[in-house]
Amino acid sequence: MRTTCRVRLFGIFLCAAVFQIIIAVVFTMLRRPEDNKIPTGSIPDVPYDKAEVVIVVAGYLFDTSWVRRYLPEYSHVVYTKLDLASKYNVPHNKGKEAHIYLKFIIDHYHNLPNHTIFLHGHGSESWHDTRLYRTIKNLDYNEEYKNLNWHHHYDLERDWKDEYEKTRDHWPEVFVKYGIPFPERICYYCCAQFMVSKEAILRRPFNFYKEYYDWMADTQVDDYYTSRISEYTWHMVFGQDPVQKRIKWSQYFDNLLSGWW
Numbered sequence: 001m002r003t004t005c006r007v008r009l010f011g012i013f014l015c016a017a018v019f020q021i022i023i024a025v026v027f028t029m030l031r032r033p034e035d036n037k038i039p040t041g042s043i044p045d046v047p048y049d050k051a052e053v054v055i056v057v058a059g060y061l062f063d064t065s066w067v068r069r070y071l072p073e074y075s076h077v078v079y080t081k082l083d084l085a086s087k088y089n090v091p092h093n094k095g096k097e098a099h100i101y102l103k104f105i106i107d108h109y110h111n112l113p114n115h116t117i118f119l120h121g122h123g124s125e126s127w128h129d130t131r132l133y134r135t136i137k138n139l140d141y142n143e144e145y146k147n148l149n150w151h152h153h154y155d156l157e158r159d160w161k162d163e164y165e166k167t168r169d170h171w172p173e174v175f176v177k178y179g180i181p182f183p184e185r186i187c188y189y190c191c192a193q194f195m196v197s198k199e200a201i202l203r204r205p206f207n208f209y210k211e212y213y214d215w216m217a218d219t220q221v222d223d224y225y226t227s228r229i230s231e232y233t234w235h236m237v238f239g240q241d242p243v244q245k246r247i248k249w250s251q252y253f254d255n256l257l258s259g260w261w
Contacts, residue, residue: 049111051075053141053195055119056104058097060090062121070123070133075113078121079103094223095216097121097192098230102213109206112198115141117148119193132193144200145238147189153246156186156232167229170221174211178204180233183242192231200238 048054055076057064064078079088079100090103101118117136135148157164164186171182216226236242 047111048108048113051113053115053117054113055117055136056101057119057121058100059121060093060100064121066123067119071136074117074136077104092217094226095230096223096227098227099213099216101192101230102209102216105201105209106206106213109201109209112201115195115197116201117195119148120191136195139195141195141197143195144197145235145240146195147191147235147244148193148195149189149191150247152190153244154188154190156188163228163232166225167232170225170229172212172215172219172229174208174215175233177211178208180236183236185243186232186236187243187245188232188235189244190231192227192234194234196234196238203239204237 053074055067055071055074057067057076057078059078060081067074067076067078077088079090080086081090081093081100083089084091090099092099095102097118097120104116104118105112117139119132123132132148135150139146154160156167167186168182175181216230219226235244
């Protein structure tokens with residue numbers, strides 16, 4: 001009897017999963033191209049404030065040729081570190097990718113593109129979303145902020161207790177100064193690769209980003225934790241709720257299928 005019930009329950013769950021996939025397939029097939037503002041053409045020489053989307057790559061010590069190979073239709077810029085010959089250089093090796101992201105915002109605060117996509121230099125790795133390129137091509141540019149590693153969701157205190165305590169202990173003073181107190185709860189999507197709109201970036205004044213950048217360069221806090229604090233809080237910096245909710249199953253399958261196609 002128990003075996004029969006288990007088989008029936010398994011059948012119900014399997015049917016529900018198949019139904020979700022079918023709905024996602026139909027929704028994806030019926031989605032109109034004009035529903036998303038997808039960038040067209042290669043525009044490497046267009047001023048940033050005239051561009052719909054610009055990809056910013058944290059390229060220190062990485063071969064970033066994959067950007068042009070897999071995302072040739074996007075304007076992009078590769079920032080590095082400790083390279084005085086580069087126009088796009090961060091003079092400190094601090095904060096991992098976060099310092100580069102902040103440097104781009106500081107450099108272009110007054111001429112930002114409509115949307116900026118911030119990426120690591122390695123492309124897709126096992127602990128990130130291996131369908132990254134297709135995820136980018138299927139982004140909904142009507143959103144203000146979108147994490148690209150959508151299948152890794154964490155509750156910081158529950159899942160990483162030590163990291164939560166370190167984040168609380170090292171909470172940047174610049175955050176408090178500009179109205180980002182340490183919240184009771186932080187839920188986030190991992191890995192600090194995301195799309196953000198110009199409007200969301202401009203919610204914070206230029207001095208916020210400059211002081212945050214300077215704090216990261218000058219602080220005695222270990223480099224590991226400065227980058228981790230940024231990873232846990234980018235959505236808060238851009239005006240999102242500290243508790244990022246998990247995406248719904250229908251959205252999950254839609255993202256999954258978008259990544260496959």
